[in-house]
Amino acid sequence: MSDVPARITARFFLAAPDAADPGSLIPVFHDWIRRGDVVDGLLIDVADYHHVPDGPGVLLIGHEWDRAVAFDGDRPAVVSVSKRGLEGDLATRVQAVVADALHVAASLADDPATGWAEVALDEVEIGIPDRLFAPNTPESLAAIGGEIAAALAPLNDGATPALEQHGDTRRPFRVRVSLSGSLGVRDAADALRAVAA
Amino acid sequence: MSSRADWRAHLAPSMPAELAEEIDVFEAQMELRQQGRIDERVFAETRLRRGAYGQRYDNGLRHDGDGQKQLRYPGDNLTKGPDTLWDAPGMLRIKLPYGGMTPEQFEVIAQCAEEHSDGILHITTRQDVQLHYVHIEDAVTVMRRIGAVGITTREACGNGVRNITGCPVAGVCSTEAFDVTPYADAMFRFLLGHPDCQDFGRKFKIAFSGCPGEACGLVMLHDFGAIAEVRDGVRGFSLWVGGGLGPTPRQAKRMYDWVPAAELLPLAQAVGRVFARLGEKKNRNRARVKFLMEKLGVEEFRRLVDEERAILPHDDRWTSYLPAAEVWKDNPTKAPAPLRDDAELPAGYAEWARTNVQAQRQEGYSVATIALPLGDITSEQSRRLVDVARRYVGDNIRTTVEQNVVLRYVPDADLPALYRDLDEVGLAAPGAGTILDVTSCPGTDTCKLGIASSRGLANELRRRLAAASYIGDASIEGLRIKVSGCFNSCGQHHVADIGFFGNNRKVGGFSVPHFQVVLGGRWRENAGSYGMAVGAIPSKRIPEVVETITTTFASERAEDETFQDWIARLGKKEIGVLLEGLKSIPGYDEDRSFYVDWADAREYSVRDIAQGECAGEVISRTELMLTEAEGTAFDAQVALEDGDLLRADELSYRALLQAARALVRSEDSDIPDDPDTIVREFRERFYDTERFFDRFSGGKFARPLFVRHADGPPEQPDAEDIRTLADETALFIDAVHQYEIRQAGATGATV
Ligand code: SF4
Numbered sequence: 001m002s003d004v005p006a007r008i009t010a011r012f013f014l015a016a017p018d019a020a021d022p023g024s025l026i027p028v029f030h031d032w033i034r035r036g037d038v039v040d041g042l043l044i045d046v047a048d049y050h051h052v053p054d055g056p057g058v059l060l061i062g063h064e065w066d067r068a069v070a071f072d073g074d075r076p077a078v079v080s081v082s083k084r085g086l087e088g089d090l091a092t093r094v095q096a097v098v099a100d101a102l103h104v105a106a107s108l109a110d111d112p113a114t115g116w117a118e119v120a121l122d123e124v125e126i127g128i129p130d131r132l133f134a135p136n137t138p139e140s141l142a143a144i145g146g147e148i149a150a151a152l153a154p155l156n157d158g159a160t161p162a163l164e165q166h167g168d169t170r171r172p173f174r175v176r177v178s179l180s181g182s183l184g185v186r187d188a189a190d191a192l193r194a195v196a197a
Numbered sequence: 198m199s200s201r202a203d204w205r206a207h208l209a210p211s212m213p214a215e216l217a218e219e220i221d222v223f224e225a226q227m228e229l230r231q232q233g234r235i236d237e238r239v240f241a242e243t244r245l246r247r248g249a250y251g252q253r254y255d256n257g258l259r260h261d262g263d264g265q266k267q268l269r270y271p272g273d274n275l276t277k278g279p280d281t282l283w284d285a286p287g288m289l290r291i292k293l294p295y296g297g298m299t300p301e302q303f304e305v306i307a308q309c310a311e312e313h314s315d316g317i318l319h320i321t322t323r324q325d326v327q328l329h330y331v332h333i334e335d336a337v338t339v340m341r342r343i344g345a346v347g348i349t350t351r352e353a354c355g356n357g358v359r360n361i362t363g364c365p366v367a368g369v370c371s372t373e374a375f376d377v378t379p380y381a382d383a384m385f386r387f388l389l390g391h392p393d394c395q396d397f398g399r400k401f402k403i404a405f406s407g408c409p410g411e412a413c414g415l416v417m418l419h420d421f422g423a424i425a426e427v428r429d430g431v432r433g434f435s436l437w438v439g440g441g442l443g444p445t446p447r448q449a450k451r452m453y454d455w456v457p458a459a460e461l462l463p464l465a466q467a468v469g470r471v472f473a474r475l476g477e478k479k480n481r482n483r484a485r486v487k488f489l490m491e492k493l494g495v496e497e498f499r500r501l502v503d504e505e506r507a508i509l510p511h512d513d514r515w516t517s518y519l520p521a522a523e524v525w526k527d528n529p530t531k532a533p534a535p536l537r538d539d540a541e542l543p544a545g546y547a548e549w550a551r552t553n554v555q556a557q558r559q560e561g562y563s564v565a566t567i568a569l570p571l572g573d574i575t576s577e578q579s580r581r582l583v584d585v586a587r588r589y590v591g592d593n594i595r596t597t598v599e600q601n602v603v604l605r606y607v608p609d610a611d612l613p614a615l616y617r618d619l620d621e622v623g624l625a626a627p628g629a630g631t632i633l634d635v636t637s638c639p640g641t642d643t644c645k646l647g648i649a650s651s652r653g654l655a656n657e658l659r660r661r662l663a664a665a666s667y668i669g670d671a672s673i674e675g676l677r678i679k680v681s682g683c684f685n686s687c688g689q690h691h692v693a694d695i696g697f698f699g700n701n702r703k704v705g706g707f708s709v710p711h712f713q714v715v716l717g718g719r720w721r722e723n724a725g726s727y728g729m730a731v732g733a734i735p736s737k738r739i740p741e742v743v744e745t746i747t748t749t750f751a752s753e754r755a756e757d758e759t760f761q762d763w764i765a766r767l768g769k770k771e772i773g774v775l776l777e778g779l780k781s782i783p784g785y786d787e788d789r790s791f792y793v794d795w796a797d798a799r800e801y802s803v804r805d806i807a808q809g810e811c812a813g814e815v816i817s818r819t820e821l822m823l824t825e826a827e828g829t830a831f832d833a834q835v836a837l838e839d840g841d842l843l844r845a846d847e848l849s850y851r852a853l854l855q856a857a858r859a860l861v862r863s864e865d866s867d868i869p870d871d872p873d874t875i876v877r878e879f880r881e882r883f884y885d886t887e888r889f890f891d892r893f894s895g896g897k898f899a900r901p902l903f904v905r906h907a908d909g910p911p912e913q914p915d916a917e918d919i920r921t922l923a924d925e926t927a928l929f930i931d932a933v934h935q936y937e938i939r940q941a942g943a944t945g946a947t948v
C-alpha cells in the first residue's frame with residue numbers, strides 16, 4: 001500500500017452557523033473560476049447540492065482540489081479536499097490542506113456576499129477518506145495521529161495539539177484537533193504554508 | 198492514496214475470477230491508450246461499455262460567462278475519446294437490475310462516492326446509481342470495489358443492453374400477475390455481455406412490469422418490455438418492442454400477445470439479433486429499435502424475430518432459472534404486525550404516511566418511500582439508511598424510476614419508529630409521488646448535451662411548490678412534474694402530467710434559457726401516452742407556468758375530469774392562450790436574470806454543449822474484440838515482467854484465441870468460446886483458404902496459435918520461449934487488424 005494518502009480533508013467550522021446562506025456561494029465560486037487566481041489549482045465547475053439536507057452544500061470542483069461550505073457534519077464548515085498533486089510526507093500534506101482550507105475561508109469571509117463564512121479557529125477536523133490507507137480504527141490513530149498533531153503545532157502556538165478520533169470504523173478516518181493558537185485566519189494559513197514549503 | 202494496484206491486491210480474494218479478469222483487461226486497455234496504442238474512438242466505446250461516461254467540460258472548454266475558456270488539464274492532451282481529455286472527471290454509472298440492492302452493496306457504493314467522487318449517490322430515472330466527477334484512474338477501483346459485492350458497471354453506457362428496470366413494488370403489489378423480479382434478474386444476467394448484443398447501432402433498454410395498469414415498469418417507453426400475465430395457470434408475458442423517448446418519441450408495439458416465460462429469454466435474444474443485423478449503424482439518430490420497427494412494421498419485425506428464434510442454438514439458461522423463479526420469495530427481516538390504534542405517532546408522521554407509505558399485498562407489511570431531492574443522497578445518509586434498512590427490512594431495498602428509494606416489508610407496527618429513524622437522518626420528507634416529487638435528469642450540471650438547467654429548475658419548483666398553498670387541492674397534488682435538460686428526454690418528461698425539456702432562444706442577440714412545455718403525458722398504464730408540446734417559455738417563468746396550469750385546472754375542470762382529459766379538451770390553441778403572457782422576456786438591460794440559468798451565475802450560453810456519448814461510437818464488434826485481445830496480451834507482458842511465466846503463457850494463448858475468435862465471429866456469430874472450435878474454424882476459414890495471408894509474410898503470424906493450441910501449456914516454462922510467444926501474440930493481433938483493414942478496403946466499409 002502507498003504510504004501517503006492523496007485525499008485529505010480539512011474542515012473549519014463556521015463561527016456563526018445560523019448565518020450560512022449556501023445560495024450565495026454560487027456566484028462567488030463562479031467568479032473564482034473566472035478570475036483563476038483566488039485559490040490554487042485548476043478549477044472546473046460549481047456543483048450545487050444545497051437541496052440535499054445534511055449534504056455537501058455547494059462545491060467548487062477542481063482537478064486537484066474540491067472546496068465547499070458543507071452541511072454534512074454536526075455543524076456547517078468550510079472544507080478543502082485534496083484529490084491529487086500533493087507532495088511530501090503526511091505532515092506536509094496535512095499542512096497544505098489545512099492551509100488551503102484557511103485560505104478558502106479567508107477569501108470567502110472577505111467577499112461581502114459570503115462574509116458569513118467566517119470560521120472559528122479553536123478546532124479543525126482532518127479526514128482521510130481512504131479506507132485502505134487508514135481505516136477509522138484506533139490502530140490508524142496510533143500510526144498517524146502523532147504526525148497529524150505535530151503538523152498542526154503552528155496553529156497552536158507551537159505546542160502539539162490534542163486529537164480526538166470521530167466516528168466508528170465504517171466511517172472514513174477522521175480526527176478533531178483542538179487548537180488554541182493566537183494567529184488569525186490569514187496568518188495561520190501563511191504560517192502553515194511556510195512550514196509546508 | 199491507495200493505488201489501483203493496492204485495491205486490486207486487497208480485493209483479489211473476493212472478486213469473481215471472470216470479473217477480475219475483465220477489469221484487468223480494461224486496465225490494460227487504459228495503459229495501451231495512454232501509450233497511444235489504441236485509437237481514441239475504440240477506447241471510448243470500450244470505456245462506455247464499462248460504464249465510464251464523459252461529463253460536461255471534458256473537452257477542456259468551459260464558458261465562464263465572459264467567454265469560452267480553456268481548462269488546462271495536465272496530461273499532454275491525452276484523450277480517452279474524441280474531444281474527451283483523459284484527466285477530465287467523468288461519470289460512472291452503476292447498474293442495479295430492477296433497482297435492487299442489498300445493504301452491503303449500498304454501503305460499498307457510498308464508500309466509493311466519498312473516496313472517489315463528490316460524496317453524492319445520484320439515483321437515475323432508470324434505477325441506476327451514478328457517481329460524478331470520477332477520474333478514469335479511480336473508476337477502475339470503483340469497478341473492483343463494487344464488483345467484489347456483486348454489482349457491475351458493465352454495459353451501463355454505450356451501444357448495448359442497459360440496466361433492466363422493473364417495478365420497485367414487484368412481489369408486494371396487489372395488482373401484479375406475479376413477481377417479475379426473478380425474470381428481470383435472469384434476463385439481466387443472460388444478456389450481460391451476451392455476444393448477440395454486442396453489434397448494436399445504439400443502446401437497448403428493457404423494462405418489466407407486473408401489470409398493465411400501473412406505471413412502475415414504464416414498459417411503453419422501452420426498446421423491449423415484458424408485462425406479466427398468467428394464462429391457463431401458466432406464467433408468461435406480453436412482449437412490447439420499439440418504444441422510446443427523445444425527439445421522436447414512440448410507444449412500444451405489442452409484438453407478442455402472450456408467450457410463456459420459457460420463451461422470454463430466447464425471444465429477447467432473437468430481437469437482439471434482428472436489431473444487431475438490421476438496425477441502423479451509420480446514422481445514430483435513426484439507430485434505436487423504434488426506427489427499425491417503424492421501417493419494417495410490427496408484422497415483418499415479428500416474422501424476422503420468429504425466423505431468428507427458430508435457428509437459435511439451444512441455451513440451457515433460457516429455462517434453467519424457471520423452477521427457482523416459480524417459487525421465488527422475498528425474505529423479510531421481521532414478521533408482519535399491524536399498527537395498533539393506540540400507537541403513539543410522532544409529529545409529521547401522518548403526512549409522511551399519507552404520501553410515502555403504501556400497503557403491501559401481504560397483510561401487516563408496507564412499502565415506505567424515501568423521497569430523495571433530485572435523486573441525491575450523501576454517503577453518510579446512505580450509511581444511515583443502510584442501518585435503518587438492516588433494522589427493519591434487510592435486503593428489501595430498491596431504487597425507483599422516480600429517483601427515490603423504497604424499503605419493502607416494513608411491519609406496519611414499525612412505521613412510526615421507521616419515520617423517527619429516517620427523520621433523524623433528514624430522509625423523512627413527505628410528498629413521494631406527488632407534485633412535490635419533481636424528477637430531473639442531470640441537465641447542464643454534468644451532462645455534455647444539456648441545454649438548460651433541469652436540476653436548477655426542478656429544485657426551484659420543489660422549493661416554491663412546498664410553500665404554495667394551492668398544492669393542498671387534491672386534484673393538483675397527484676400531478677407529476679418531470680424535467681429534462683434537452684430533447685433527449687432522460688427526465689422522462691413525455692410521461693409527466695407537466696413536463697419540460699430545455700431549449701435555447703435568441704433574444705436581441707443574447708441566448709435565453711427556455712423550456713418547452715409538454716402537457717398531459719400519462720404515467721399510469723406503463724407510460725400509456727405521451728404529452729403534447731405546447732410551446733417554449735423562458736426558464737425563469739416556468740414556475741409561473743406551473744402555477745397557471747395547476748390552478749386553472751383545479752378551478753375549471755369538469756367533475757371527475759382527469760388532467761389528461763382536461764388538456765385534450767383545451768387543446769394546443771387554448772393552452773397557448775393561457776400561457777401567452779408568460780412568453781415575454783424583459784430586455785437585457787432591464788432584467789438580466791432572464792439571461793442567467795437557474796442555480797448559475799454566468800450569463801447563459803450554449804457554447805458548452807459538446808458531442809454526447811449517449812450512444813458511443815459505432816465500432817465493429819471485431820474491433821472491440823481485438824481491443825480486448827490487446828488488453829489480454831498486455832497483461833501477458835506484465836506477467837512476464839513479474840516473472841510469472843505460466844500466467845504469461847496462459848494469457849498469451851488466451852489473447853491469440855480472442856483475436857482468432859474475433860475474426861471467425863465476423864462470419865459466424867454463433868462461434869462458441871471453445872478453443873478447439875475457434876482454432877478449427879479459424880484454420881478452415883482463413884488459413885487453409887489463404888485469405889488471412891498477406892503478400893510478404895504469408896500465414897506465418899497465425900502459426901503460434903496453432904502451435905500453442907496443439908502443444909498445450911509448457912511443462913517446464915522457459916522464459917525465452919514465453920517471451921517469444923508473447924511477442925508473436927502481439928504480431929498475430931496486428932495481422933488480424935491488417936486483415937480487417939484489407940477487407941474494409943475491399944468492401945468500402947469503415948473498420
Ligand atoms: S435529457 Fe439531455 S440534458 Fe438531460 S441527461 Fe439526457 S442528454 Fe443530458
